[in-house]
Amino acid sequence: xxxxxxxxxxxxxxxxxxxxxxxxxxxxxxxxxxxxxxxxxxxxxxxxxxxxxxxxxxxxxxxxxxxxxxxxxxxxxxxxxxxxxxxxxxxxxxxxxxxxxxxxxxxxxxxxxxxxxxxxxxxxxxxxxxxxxxxxxxxxxxxxxxxxxxxxxxxxxxxxxxxxxxxxxxxxxxxxxxxxxxxxxxxxxxxxxxxxxxxxxxxxxxxxxxxxxxxxxxxxxxxxxxxxxxxxxxxxxxxxxxxxxxxxx
Amino acid sequence: xxxxxxxxxxxxxxxxxxxxxxxxxxxxxxxxxxxxxxxxxxxxxxxxxxxxxxxxxxxxxxxxxxxxxxxxxxxxxxxxxxxxxxxxxxxxxxxxxxxxxxxxxxxxxxxxxxxxxxxxxxxxxxxxxxxxxxxxxxxxxxxxxxxxxxxxxxxxxxxxxxxxxxxxxxxxxxxxxxxxxxxxxxxxxxxxxxxxxxxxxxxxxxxxxxxxxxxxxxxxxxxxxxxxxxxxxxxxxxxxxxxxxxxxxxxxxxxxxxxxxxxxxxxxxxxxxxxxxxxxxxxxxxxxxxxx
Numbered sequence: 001x002x003x004x005x006x007x008x009x010x011x012x013x014x015x016x017x018x019x020x021x022x023x024x025x026x027x028x029x030x031x032x033x034x035x036x037x038x039x040x041x042x043x044x045x046x047x048x049x050x051x052x053x054x055x056x057x058x059x060x061x062x063x064x065x066x067x068x069x070x071x072x073x074x075x076x077x078x079x080x081x082x083x084x085x086x087x088x089x090x091x092x093x094x095x096x097x098x099x100x101x102x103x104x105x106x107x108x109x110x111x112x113x114x115x116x117x118x119x120x121x122x123x124x125x126x127x128x129x130x131x132x133x134x135x136x137x138x139x140x141x142x143x144x145x146x147x148x149x150x151x152x153x154x155x156x157x158x159x160x161x162x163x164x165x166x167x168x169x170x171x172x173x174x175x176x177x178x179x180x181x182x183x184x185x186x187x188x189x190x191x192x193x194x195x196x197x198x199x200x201x202x203x204x205x206x207x208x209x210x211x212x213x214x215x216x217x218x219x220x221x222x223x224x225x226x227x228x229x230x231x232x233x234x235x236x237x238x239x240x241x242x243x244x245x246x247x248x249x
Numbered sequence: 250x251x252x253x254x255x256x257x258x259x260x261x262x263x264x265x266x267x268x269x270x271x272x273x274x275x276x277x278x279x280x281x282x283x284x285x286x287x288x289x290x291x292x293x294x295x296x297x298x299x300x301x302x303x304x305x306x307x308x309x310x311x312x313x314x315x316x317x318x319x320x321x322x323x324x325x326x327x328x329x330x331x332x333x334x335x336x337x338x339x340x341x342x343x344x345x346x347x348x349x350x351x352x353x354x355x356x357x358x359x360x361x362x363x364x365x366x367x368x369x370x371x372x373x374x375x376x377x378x379x380x381x382x383x384x385x386x387x388x389x390x391x392x393x394x395x396x397x398x399x400x401x402x403x404x405x406x407x408x409x410x411x412x413x414x415x416x417x418x419x420x421x422x423x424x425x426x427x428x429x430x431x432x433x434x435x436x437x438x439x440x441x442x443x444x445x446x447x448x449x450x451x452x453x454x455x456x457x458x459x460x461x462x463x464x465x466x467x468x469x470x471x472x473x474x475x476x477x478x479x480x481x482x483x484x485x486x487x488x489x490x491x492x493x494x495x496x497x498x499x500x501x502x503x504x505x506x507x508x509x510x511x512x513x514x515x516x517x518x519x520x521x522x523x524x525x526x527x528x529x530x531x532x533x534x535x536x537x538x539x540x541x
Contacts, residue, residue, distance in 0.1 A: 054429075074433055075434075075435050075436055090430040091427075092423055093426065094426060095426070104434040105436060149434070
């Protein structure tokens, strides 16, 4: 496994009486595409919130690029190069698509920033919507816009929360191409939460399986799909591993 | 009824109303800004206006500065007061139910108002001074009213430019539209909130300082002016800067008309009657609540 870009060590998080994350530890190798899967409510999104500083862990540490970043505020994490999308898509609805991207502050001249924004829009396939109002876009296009936005931070680590859910296979293919391309060209590391097993199995070199706020298993997609504990805890039966999509309810 | 004197007087009163509206527009812009970015109804806004007026008055009298320089001093002082109020008080209740921030700012309002009463007493102050009167057709326009209107309008437009055309404005608008998303984009939303509140109180201070060039006010003025401010913002459509500007003009004219044709005491009654009528028939404001 390559040098880790992200290390999560013994992280605990309670919400009132709910023990959401129970001593969770894992590593994400630099320049990898790593999947994070697990049944609904197992703590995947909570884990994203802990990594990006939305929540502060009760105990444990988050190490990013060799630095302890536990409890840093979200905008600081963003400035350090940790970008994310949200399970429920978030865009600035009354701004244009281009304005949405240019809202992300970055230490770059406005000309360079705009050029980068146009490039990113072209990559995700939204070039023609640049002047459209974000709130008027279709659901799928809003997802693409949110996906495009993460690259405006020139991120080192991108956390994707179900960007493949509820969109057409053709769009899924395009997003996978963009992810592979940004990783290959710019060395971006991806941590991908999704229930679409076909995507996870095709895209990721490494898969983390969470259950009850802990890491249950970690390994290459092929190993994971043979892991009996995983199958029992998460999938229920083997047929799910053969390309059948697992959607949320 | 149809004598030329009658219509000339009416025109004069309407123009005077519009000129006062420029000051109201400036104050309402500050209220709108704070509501938009912080989602907080600043019911201490009128008291910040009062503090701006009192500061300008004191500075102008003690240091012999021109009222316009005094206005800038008041803006700077009140921006500081606003920044501290936000950082140490309002920031703590961000995300709480609106009731909590209302109560907090009500307390701030009480402290400011009664503090000012202790310091200055219940006396009326004014920086009104004799000024040249220009005659334009049937109208006589006093120089100070025109200058005060131009400043109110100019500063409101400057704010609009700041919001629409600068990187700072972009971060304000992003925070107003989606606070969490703005934060995830790398915007320091706590700092943006503090800047917005400081800017809002500075706008209040400037409108207060302009107001005492036309009228006299006392430390209790905030009580009426905050309600008037909210009436203007709601008449125009909450969150719409053009709407607030329109609302300010409507209120300015309604007030002067009532004062002239009825009595000054009835002016506030007219303002709030218009407010109620708009609430009943155009609840999203006369401009339909278009957001900027």
